[in-house]
Amino acid sequence: MNKLKRFSLPYLILLLVFIAIPMITMIVLSFMTTEGMHFSNAVFTLANFSRLTEISVIVGLWNSLKYATIATLACLAIGYPLAYIFSRSKNKNGFLITLLLVLPMWSNILLRTNALGYFFSANNMITGLLSQIGINWSIDIKGTGLSVVIGLIMVYLPFMILPIYTVLDKIDTSLYDASSDLGGDPIRTFKRVTVPLSLKGVTTGIILVFLPCFSGFAVPRIMGNEKIVMLGTIIEDNFIYMDYNFGSLISMLLIFAIVIALFVISKVDKEGETLL
Amino acid sequence: MSEQEMQSIAALNYNDVNLTWLYRFFHRNHVAKFNKVFFPILKIVFIAFVFFVLYLPVILIAIQSVNNSADPASFGGLTLQWYTEIFKYRSLRSAILDTLLVAFLTLIISTVLGTLFAIGIHALDKKKRQKFIILNNIPLVNAEIVTGISLMLLFSLLLPIFPSVFGLPTMLIAHVFFTLPYVVLSVLPKLSELDANMYDAAVDLGDSPIKALSKVIVPAIWPGIIAGAMLAFTMSIDDFVISYYTTGNGFNNISIWIYSSIGKTSLKPAIYAYSTVVTLLASAFIVVAILWNNHKRKAGTKIEK
Numbered sequence: 001m002n003k004l005k006r007f008s009l010p011y012l013i014l015l016l017v018f019i020a021i022p023m024i025t026m027i028v029l030s031f032m033t034t035e036g037m038h039f040s041n042a043v044f045t046l047a048n049f050s051r052l053t054e055i056s057v058i059v060g061l062w063n064s065l066k067y068a069t070i071a072t073l074a075c076l077a078i079g080y081p082l083a084y085i086f087s088r089s090k091n092k093n094g095f096l097i098t099l100l101l102v103l104p105m106w107s108n109i110l111l112r113t114n115a116l117g118y119f120f121s122a123n124n125m126i127t128g129l130l131s132q133i134g135i136n137w138s139i140d141i142k143g144t145g146l147s148v149v150i151g152l153i154m155v156y157l158p159f160m161i162l163p164i165y166t167v168l169d170k171i172d173t174s175l176y177d178a179s180s181d182l183g184g185d186p187i188r189t190f191k192r193v194t195v196p197l198s199l200k201g202v203t204t205g206i207i208l209v210f211l212p213c214f215s216g217f218a219v220p221r222i223m224g225n226e227k228i229v230m231l232g233t234i235i236e237d238n239f240i241y242m243d244y245n246f247g248s249l250i251s252m253l254l255i256f257a258i259v260i261a262l263f264v265i266s267k268v269d270k271e272g273e274t275l276l
Numbered sequence: 277m278s279e280q281e282m283q284s285i286a287a288l289n290y291n292d293v294n295l296t297w298l299y300r301f302f303h304r305n306h307v308a309k310f311n312k313v314f315f316p317i318l319k320i321v322f323i324a325f326v327f328f329v330l331y332l333p334v335i336l337i338a339i340q341s342v343n344n345s346a347d348p349a350s351f352g353g354l355t356l357q358w359y360t361e362i363f364k365y366r367s368l369r370s371a372i373l374d375t376l377l378v379a380f381l382t383l384i385i386s387t388v389l390g391t392l393f394a395i396g397i398h399a400l401d402k403k404k405r406q407k408f409i410i411l412n413n414i415p416l417v418n419a420e421i422v423t424g425i426s427l428m429l430l431f432s433l434l435l436p437i438f439p440s441v442f443g444l445p446t447m448l449i450a451h452v453f454f455t456l457p458y459v460v461l462s463v464l465p466k467l468s469e470l471d472a473n474m475y476d477a478a479v480d481l482g483d484s485p486i487k488a489l490s491k492v493i494v495p496a497i498w499p500g501i502i503a504g505a506m507l508a509f510t511m512s513i514d515d516f517v518i519s520y521y522t523t524g525n526g527f528n529n530i531s532i533w534i535y536s537s538i539g540k541t542s543l544k545p546a547i548y549a550y551s552t553v554v555t556l557l558a559s560a561f562i563v564v565a566i567l568w569n570n571h572k573r574k575a576g577t578k579i580e581k
Contacts, residue, residue, distance in 0.1 A: 007396025022426030037432040106558040112333035215419035
C-alpha cells in the first residue's frame with residue numbers, strides 16, 4: 001500500500017504549478033502597467049490600486065455582494081426544505097433525485113439563461129401565444145436586479161440541494177426515533193437533531209452557490225441586458241480591453257473570498273464528502 | 277394529568293372547563309387535519325414548483341426548437357425544420373464536434389489520471405491526506421473566472437515557445453485540470469470502503485503491482501470511477517467560462533459559440549434543436565439507468581429469498 005503513495009506526487013506538482021504560477025503572475029501584473037502579457041514596456045506602479053475606489057468598481061462590488069447574498073439565501077430557503085422532504089420520503093430513490101436535479105444541466109447554461117431571459121421580456125413566444133387567445137400578460141423584468149437574481153437561483157439551486165441532501169440522507173433514522181422516544185416534538189427534533197447534523201452540507205451548499213453568483217459574468221450580462229455591473233463583468237471587460245493589470249487586481253479580490261471559503265470547507269468537511 | 281393540573285381545572289367554573297375541553301378537541305383535530313391533508317398537498321405543490329423553475333428554461337428551449345418562426349419573440353406554428361439544420365451551419369457544426377472531442381478526451385484522461393491520483397492520495401497518512409484534499413478542492417471551489425484567467429496567464433507564458441498553443445491543447449489541459457478534482461473526490465470514498473490489506477495481499481500472493489491495481493483495486497472502486505467519469509464528461513460538455521479564456525485560433529465549443537451569438541441573428545434556431553436532442557438523449561439514458569437499477573434491486577431481493 002505504501003508504494004501507492006507515489007501516484008499522488010505528480011498530482012501535487014501539477015496542482016502547485018497550475019495554482020502557484022498564475023497566482024504569482026497575477027500579483028506581479030497587478031503592480032504593473034503592461035500591454036496585455038507583453039512586459040517590454042512594463043512599469044512598476046501602484047496606480048491600479050487607486051482605481052479600486054472608482055465608482056464602477058464600488059457599484060460592481062456592491063451588486064455582486066447584494067445579488068449573490070439574496071440568491072444564496074433564496075436557494076437555501078428553497079433547497080433545504082426540498083432536500084429534507086426528499087431525505088424523509090418513504091420510497092427513497094437518491095439516484096433518481098440526483099439525476100432529475102442534474103438533467104437540466106445538460107442544456108447549455110447560457111442557452112437556458114437566454115431562454116429565461118426571453119421569458120422575462122415584454123415580447124416573447126409565450127406572451128405572443130397568450131395574446132392570440134386574448135390574454136395580455138407578460139413579466140417584463142428583464143434587465144432588472146430581480147431577473148438577475150432569479151436567473152442565478154435557476155442555475156445554481158441544484159448545487160444547494162445536492163450537498164444538503166447528501167448529509168441529510170446519511171442521518172441514521174433511529175436518531176429521529178430516539179428523539180421522539182425521549183419526548184422531543186417534531187420541531188425540537190428538527191432543531192436539535194436534523195439541523196446540527198446537516199450543517200456540513202449547508203456550509204458547502206452556501207459556498208457552492210455564493211461563489212459562482214458572486215463572481216459570474218454570463219448570467220448578469222444576459223439577464224441584466226448588459227446594464228448590471230458586477231465583479232465578474234468588470235474582470236471580463238478588463239481582460240477584453242487588454243487591461244490585464246486591473247483585471248488581475250480585481251481577480252485577487254475574488255481569490256481573497258475564495259481562500260476564506262476554502263478555509264471554512266477545510267474545517268467542516270475534511271474529507272471533501274459534500275463537495276460532489 | 278398531574279394532581280396540580282386537576283386541582284387547577286377543578287378550580288375553574290363549569291363553563292370554563294367545558295371550553296378548555298372543546299378547545300383541546302378542536303385544536304387536536306385541526307393539527308391532525310393539517311398534518312394529514314394540508315401538509316402533503318403543500319409538499320407536492322412545493323416540489324412541483326421547484327422542478328417547474330428548474331425545468332422552465334428546458335421546456336422553453338424545447339418549444340423554441342419546434343417554433344416555425346426564427347424570431348424567438350413570436351410563435352409561428354410547429355416545424356421540425358431546425359432539427360434537419362443542426363449540422364447545416366459550418367460554425368455550429370464545428371462547435372458541436374469540438375465540444376464532443378474535448379469532452380471525450382477529457383473523460384478518458386481525467387478518469388485514468390484522477391483514479392491513479394486518488395489511489396495515491398488514499399495511501400497517504402491521515403494528516404497529509406487531509407492537507408492534500410484541501411489542495412485538491414482549490415480548483416473545485418475556485419471561481420470559474422479566476423481559474424479561466426489563471427490558466428490563460430499560464431498558457432500565455434508559453435506563447436514565446438509555442439506561438440499557436442491556444443486552441444485544442446490549451447482547452448483540453450484546462451478541462452482535464454478542472455475535472456480532475458471531481459474524479460478524485462468521487463473515487464476517494466470508494467477507496468476508504470476498501471479493505472486496506474487487499475492490495476498488499478494481492479502483491480504478496482505474487483501479483484505484479486499493475487495487476488494488483490487492475491484486478492483487485494479498480495474493480496472494487498468501479499462505481500466511483502464511473503461516477504467520476506460521468507461528472508468529468510458533463511462538466512466538460514457544459515463548460516463556458518474556463519473554455520472561453522483558454523481557447524483561441526478559432527477552436528470554439530458550443531458555449532463559446534452561443535455566447536458570441538446571443539442577441540444576434542447568428543443564434544440559429546438549430547441550436548435549440550441540438551439542445552433538445554441532447555436533453556432527450558440524457559433523459560433516455562436516465563430511464564435506462566433507473567430500469568437497470570430496479571432490475572438489479574429485484575434480482576438482489578430474489579437472491580436474498
